[in-house]
Amino acid sequence: MIKIMQENWIRWSFALLLVFGTASLPAMADEVEAKAEAAANAPTDSDESHEEGHDEEGHDDHGHDDHGHDDHGHDDHGHDHHDATDLSHANASKELEAPGSIAADMAIYTLVVFILMVVILRVAAWNPIKKALDDREQGIIDHIADARRSAEKAERLLEEYEAKIAAAAQEANEIVAEGRRDAEATKERIVEEAREAATAERDRALNDIEIAKNAALQDVAEKSADIAVALAGKIVNKELNASDHQALIKETLDNIQEG
């Protein structure tokens, strides 16, 4: 409850004021009436409350500060329902109730006090405030300039770094490409070597085969010649001399070769 009242204290105080104000009205009215009575009873030679042009709701409002109609029906006759024992505005001049009456002393006083105030405030407030506001303005301008400079610098650095990164990437690509190129070359060399080695091996093998073949042929020819000679000797039973022998071999060999 108290918390709610604290939160809405304006509304609550207004409501309370309304309630208590309304309740206390009769008491206030009693006081005003008593005052009016006392005023009426006071044996003064004052103004009879002279008739107003109108009557509010049929009741007479004794002693109440009637407002709004003091301007009419009133020459120099004091106020209606005036309490003669209230001397606070006795001996009133004609200007008393004019809201626009000119008080020259007040005007001069205000002028002087105001000039004094401008002088005091100039020292105590306006000049420092002006300076502080200018300082702040300058500070903001400086900060903006700083920020702009920083942004420019950052942009420049960014560009620089981007360029560097691009260069690095380029380099990396190149390195990779080179590596690939090297690998390719190595592979080709190895394959070439292998191929060469293989070729050499085959050639040697072919060579060996040729030699072996020739040797075998030689061997076969010699054997077959001997066999033929032996066979022929047997057949002719005659001995051939060595030269005949040789010629015969040669002839046989040629025959073999041709055949």
Place this chain on the structure above:
Amino acid sequence: MANPVLHIKDAYFFEVPKFAFPRNFTKPSDFPSIWLKLDPTVQHSEAELLAEEFPIDGMSKDESVAAWHDWAPNHHHAPYDVFYYETNKEAAEAEAAETGNELGEIDSIPLTVQKNVQKQILNDTEWLDNEVAGVWEEQGLLERYNHHLSGKIIIPQPFGGELRNLHEAESGFCLSKFMIVELFVVCFLAFVLNRYSRAIANGKPAKGKLANLLETFLLFVRDEIARPSIGSDSDFHHGHDDHDEHGHDGHHEDGPETYHLADKVTPVLWSLFFFIVTCNLLGLIPFVGSPTGVFGVTLGLAGITFLTTLISGSMMHGPVGFWLNQIPSMDLSFAIAIVIKPMIWVIEVAGLMIKHTVLAIRLLANMVAGHMVLLSIMGMAMTAAVGGGAMAYGVTPVAVIGATCIGMLELFVAFLQAYVFTLLSALFIGAAMHHH
């Protein structure tokens, strides 16, 4: 209280609730002398003493006093010296009307004589506490007087001023309620704004509710009132034919606009705004009242604007140039100009005066009107209460709610009128500084 206007107008006492400042004087000599001076018994004694030396023409002393007794009730219970003056004035006027002569000097009772008589009476404590006390006893006046004086803190008059009653001054310099309120406003503003200026020194940002509120108003007055109304420095360098110079005059467009001339006037406008708004707002505090509801104050403030206009105009155009500048520039042949220009000058100068007077009247009328409406609405509740009966219970809530709503409107008007006064002052000052 007789007329509600008296609640709005200046007075020579501070009003507080009666229970907060009860008066319990036991004998007449304890009462303030201003109150005694207005008491019928004392006035009678004063009249007798004065009539001895200054009887009305053709009357004896006693007849004069008796004539005053007949006259006084219809003249706000004015004392004998006023009666003497008024009677002589009437006679002199009648004579002047009859003979057709000029009205001569009117016989009056010298102030010193009157003061001496009053002093003599008021110093006679024994007479006051016996005979006057007796009369008061008989009429029950002691109690009534105490009742009326309760809640009225009468301001002492240290500068020798003499009061006519609690609402009017008679002679000399009298310190009034609103004079003291004005001093309070000055001290208050000096304190608050000085604190604010120290809080934001060296360009620190404003912190806290009050500082931000003040800053909002300060910047508003500077950026939205002073600078646009008076113009930037380049407006002044261009002179009055700035329209055709813009094209080939590039150097002013470099960098941001500067407002050194406008900023010279800004402190006066700041002071005006804060002084007026504080005075206006004081009117919403019960028992204080707003000094700006008094013609003297608003006239004084308009005087400040006029002085600022005069000084800033003279600084721009020279003391003679300022007055010559009132004539708008016109292409006239010499023969016509010599006839027309003096007439226009008279009109313009009269306009200058009227403008500033209207400034004072506008503020006064706005403040008085608002307070009158508030008084009327609350008066309605009082009327219903005095009328008695159940009606009061119906009227009072309506009146309270109505008064609250009008109070809100007054709150707005308090700021609005301060703004209007400041803006118009700025425009007048700006107009005086520029070429016509």
